[in-house]
Amino acid sequence: MTTILKTSPFTLAVCAEMVFRALPVLDRLKRITELGFQAEIWDWTKHDIKAIAKSGARFSSMTGYVTGTLADEEGADELLRTARLTIPVARELNCPRLNLHGTGLDGQGLPVVKSEIVTGAMWLKAVDTLKRIADLGEEEGVTFVLENLNAAVDHPKTPFAKAADTIALVAAVNRPSLKLNLDLYHAQIGEGNLIELCRTALPHIGEIQVADVPGRNEPGTGEINYPAIALALNEMGYRGTIGMEAWPSGDDELALSRFRDAFSL
Ligand SMILES: O=C(O)C(=O)CO
Numbered sequence: 001m002t003t004i005l006k007t008s009p010f011t012l013a014v015c016a017e018m019v020f021r022a023l024p025v026l027d028r029l030k031r032i033t034e035l036g037f038q039a040e041i042w043d044w045t046k047h048d049i050k051a052i053a054k055s056g057a058r059f060s061s062m063t064g065y066v067t068g069t070l071a072d073e074e075g076a077d078e079l080l081r082t083a084r085l086t087i088p089v090a091r092e093l094n095c096p097r098l099n100l101h102g103t104g105l106d107g108q109g110l111p112v113v114k115s116e117i118v119t120g121a122m123w124l125k126a127v128d129t130l131k132r133i134a135d136l137g138e139e140e141g142v143t144f145v146l147e148n149l150n151a152a153v154d155h156p157k158t159p160f161a162k163a164a165d166t167i168a169l170v171a172a173v174n175r176p177s178l179k180l181n182l183d184l185y186h187a188q189i190g191e192g193n194l195i196e197l198c199r200t201a202l203p204h205i206g207e208i209q210v211a212d213v214p215g216r217n218e219p220g221t222g223e224i225n226y227p228a229i230a231l232a233l234n235e236m237g238y239r240g241t242i243g244m245e246a247w248p249s250g251d252d253e254l255a256l257s258r259f260r261d262a263f264s265l
Pocket of ligand 1: 149
């Protein structure tokens with residue numbers, strides 16, 4: 001009998017805040033690394049950075065500490081301030097991407113600015129703020145990635161939440177130090193039509209994140225046909241990172257192996 005081994009053309013990463021949660025973070029990172037994945041971490045102030053820098057884990061992105069908002073002056077200053085504080089930490093962890101949201105999120109993941117109406121002035125200010133962020137990224141050699149969210153389930157009343165909004169903002173800035181974090185879980189809830197969305201977003205993608213809908217569990221547990229998306233991304237020539245930002249539906253190792261299977265060809 002011939003066994004055909006499937007491999008992934010993508011770099012696979014796993015959010016270390018959502019898997020192996022019974023373990024201390026250093027043990028989680030060890031297991032994620034042993035299984036061959038890179039890791040995403042959230043707010044770095046909650047971690048012992050010196051210890052995790054020595055853990056042997058390879059990091060894909062960091063999310064959560066860079067807060068502030070895009071569309072007003074005070075929020076933009078806060079965004080730049082928190083980004084500047086995060087850059088040395090990213091360097092220590094050799095982490096290439098810092099995640100941003102279209103509006104700041106508070107500790108509960110809810111938007112700091114709640115607005116269902118995004119005015120023309122807000123768009124212009126957001127582009128201006130993102131240009132300042134792109135300047136900083138260029139000076140410091142890091143890439144900022146702007147993530148789409150969904151305003152229907154997880155982040156109500158979030159301005160610039162849709163993937164279409166984040167694509168428009170990143171395209172308007174048009175700099176290599178500002179890319180998209182295209183989150184397909186959020187996009188499925190907000191917009192759907194995922195393969196076409198990947199095609200439109202392709203020139204701007206810095207990273208893709210995945211989970212299934214409903215439930216935000218691992219690929220293969222819901223309505224999204226991730227193997228079809230993996231094939232389409234491969235055909236489009238995407239070779240970047242796919243990060244699983246999902247809660248395991250049961251056993252953690254099984255969740256990671258389902259994720260790897262979905263993105264292996
Ligand atoms: O807050 C969320 O829902 C995220 O996807 C963060 O990356």
